[in-house]
Amino acid sequence: MKLISEENRAFLIKRFADELKDPVTIELYTLGSYHTSAEEIKDNGEEFEVVEEEACRITRQLLTELSEVSEGKIRFVLHDMETPEGEATANLEGIQPGMLPALAYKAATLKGKSHYYGMPSGYEFGTLVENLISLSGGKAELSQKAQEQVEQMSQPVSLLIFVTPT
Numbered sequence: 001m002k003l004i005s006e007e008n009r010a011f012l013i014k015r016f017a018d019e020l021k022d023p024v025t026i027e028l029y030t031l032g033s034y035h036t037s038a039e040e041i042k043d044n045g046e047e048f049e050v051v052e053e054e055a056c057r058i059t060r061q062l063l064t065e066l067s068e069v070s071e072g073k074i075r076f077v078l079h080d081m082e083t084p085e086g087e088a089t090a091n092l093e094g095i096q097p098g099m100l101p102a103l104a105y106k107a108a109t110l111k112g113k114s115h116y117y118g119m120p121s122g123y124e125f126g127t128l129v130e131n132l133i134s135l136s137g138g139k140a141e142l143s144q145k146a147q148e149q150v151e152q153m154s155q156p157v158s159l160l161i162f163v164t165p166t
Contacts, residue, residue, distance in 0.1 A: 002065060003058070003061055003062050003065055004062070004065045004066070004069070009065075009069050012066070012069045012070075012129070013069045013071075015129075015133075016069060016070045016071065016073060016074070016133075017071060019133045019136070019137065020070060020071075020073040020074070020132070020133060020136045020137075021136045021137045021138070022073075022107065022108055022109065022136050022137070022138070023072070023073050023074075023075060023107075023108075023136070024073065024074055024075070024105065024106070024107045024132050024135045024136045025074075025075040025076075025077060025105070025106035025107070026063055026066075026067075026074060026075070026076055026077070026103055026104075026105055026106075026132065027076075027077045027078075027079055027093075027103065027104040027105075027106065028056075028059060028060055028063055028076070028077070028078050028079065028101060028102070028103055029079045029081055029086070029089075029090050029093075029095045029100065029101065029102040029103070029104065030056040030059070030060065030078065030079070030080065030081065030100055030101050030102075031053075031056065031080065031081055031082050031100065032080035032081075032082045032083065032086075033082060034052075034053045034056040034057060035056070035057060035060060052100055052101075055100070055101055055118070055119040056100055056101040058119055058121065059101040059103075059119050059120065060078065060101075062119075062120065062121070062125070063076045063103075064076060066128075066129075066132075073136060074132060081095075081097060081100075090102075093113065093115075094113060094115070095115065096117070099117040099118075100117075101117075101118065101119060102115060102116070102117050103115065103116040103117075103120070105131065105132075105135055107135035107136065107138075108138075109135060109136075109137075109138030110135055112156065114131075114135075116128070116131075
């Protein structure tokens, strides 16, 4: 079962063709054992509780589908934190191993690191799309005053944003 409907795929294809400028990479940090039992999300019509393993599988499928509609502008990379390479990459990136799924954004225009923890579904999917477009174009949607304040920062800053459904 596809997670992105045909109608939304058509919308994203057009939007990405119009608005994605430079390539963006989105990296998913997960555990390989989470992806061995199911490659595609099955819809049996029943509600289910989304646990870490299921959230990682859904996020992988979602990011795969998203990269497929971007004409090569969105590159998806999967990191298995159960391998030495995946663990080393996660450590270098600063990914918190107990907070999966974890996403890391990469773009030529990105200064510093940008991570997202959790499954980008519902309203957060829209935020993911907007973030990819912003990174691709190098334009931050900040006020002039906020941009000036960011430019004056001389040391790294860690900013955490918590989102909960209402």
